[in-house]
Amino acid sequence: MTMAIQKLKSFDLQQSVIYIGFVAIFLFFALTLHGDGFLTSRNLTNIVLQTAPATIMAVGLVFALSAGEIDLSFGSVVAVSSLSAAVAMQHFPMAVGILAGLGAGAGIGAFNGVMVAYVRLPSFLVTLATMGLFAGIARSMTDLRSIPVLNETFTGIFGSGKLFTVPSLVFWTAVVVGLGHLVYRNTRFGAHVLAVGDNARAAQVSGISVARVRLYVLTLCGSCAGLAGLLYAGRLQAAKYTLGESDLMTVIAAVIVGGTALNGGKGSIIGALLGSLMMGMLNNGLILMGLAVSDQMIVRGLIILLAVAISLRDTSR
């Protein structure tokens, strides 16, 4: 009996809300929309394909939040990265385009990281500023024009292609989530990220380089957004300054709902994946229900608010 009560007490709602929410939303749409094609394998695959960039950004953000930092600039990074890749491929081979896109992401992430780790500014303010800065740069890069991406090898690797029978976007999602989970849970770096976010002073006196961890997580965040930019460019066969614009709320919500603490020391990559898929299902289901865009935004906002409230509710007994 006491065992049962103990078990009930240790039941971590914050960690489990994502599984319950994921299943609940899936069942809800499966029951209400079964005539509208929600359950077709094509629609379900589409959800996974559409959420691929957000999932990959979510993996980066889990590292940043776990270390006690935040990145608000990744949406702008997506635009800069996709445009850099597209512009580079107009003049140079594909490899240069890939490097330009990933390099832009890693570079902006590293810039954020240096400002936070070594200039010692709060990541919230640094990335709020770089979010605006790089959104502006993305607009001015091509005078608001969208740039077509015509290289078929590129659009195959980062968009519509398949590796054997696996769509390439699913492949990228699996690789990033799999590697991210492994690094987060089973490497010294992952342990140091959690330690820094949990108690930076304890990490420091234990010989962990707190500044380096902060630099690395923000660089990782930028790099993930850089890859997300390539995936958008590959799937849409074009790059535009608007790419990634609407991802900020979705990705942060996915990560928080997935059980990652907003103030560091705790998180889950698998949770972030489910969170991101849940956001995708929500988008997809609300469209299939025939809601107007304004109503979709309202319903989505309310559901995210509810999910985040449950995930963040103070459970101190």
Add this chain to the structure above:
Amino acid sequence: MTQPTPVLSLTNIHKAFDGVIAIQDFSLDLFPGEIVALVGDNGAGKSTLIKMISGVYSPTSGTVALDGEKVSFADASSARNRGIEVVYQDLALADQQPVFMNMFLGRELTKPPFGLLDKERMRRESQALVDELDVRIPSASSTIRDLSGGQRQGIAIARATHWASKLILLDEPTAALGVAETARVEQLVASLRERNLAILIISHSLDQVFTLSDRICVLRRGEQIGIRKTAETDKNEIVSMITGVHK
């Protein structure tokens, strides 16, 4: 009978911050298996001294020697690599992580071939250590946040014991604890004598100092007032040394 080599030997240590003298002419030898208490009022320089021994500050002049060999630590890591561990009054534990990850914080064990964390071995070794030191916690996988203040301090001391080969510095280890928990931690500290470590403890509780220590070293405003064998002094003498008021 010859005197053994001191584990730690401080000779004529001076420390000044921008010309303000924090510690002047401090000398102390610490021997293996000995507990020395460092007492003095707030601002007497106890923490400054601890920080010089643990490599956070370096002395303005004077020498620090380990096992008779003169050393100068570039930072806290180099002191730690030489077998000196510090237990801070605010614990320095990562609250949301399990006990075993805290035990190996910054020194996590990995296994070949990919260098992934060896959680099983860290858990096993942590469990063996807390059992050996009789730190009573549910398990080495417990999360720090779920433990009491005394259990947490037990973990912090166990961690220091695991890594220290020479010396443990305890900075007010029971300042935040209740009566029963303080007694447990004092027992734990006393048991470290048998491990042949030298222990330097800062404490404001004279009861604790007299229960635990072999010798007492008194500081007042950066000045070393004297060292007494605990068995040959009493609270009145120590109090008057701390305050400078003679009865």
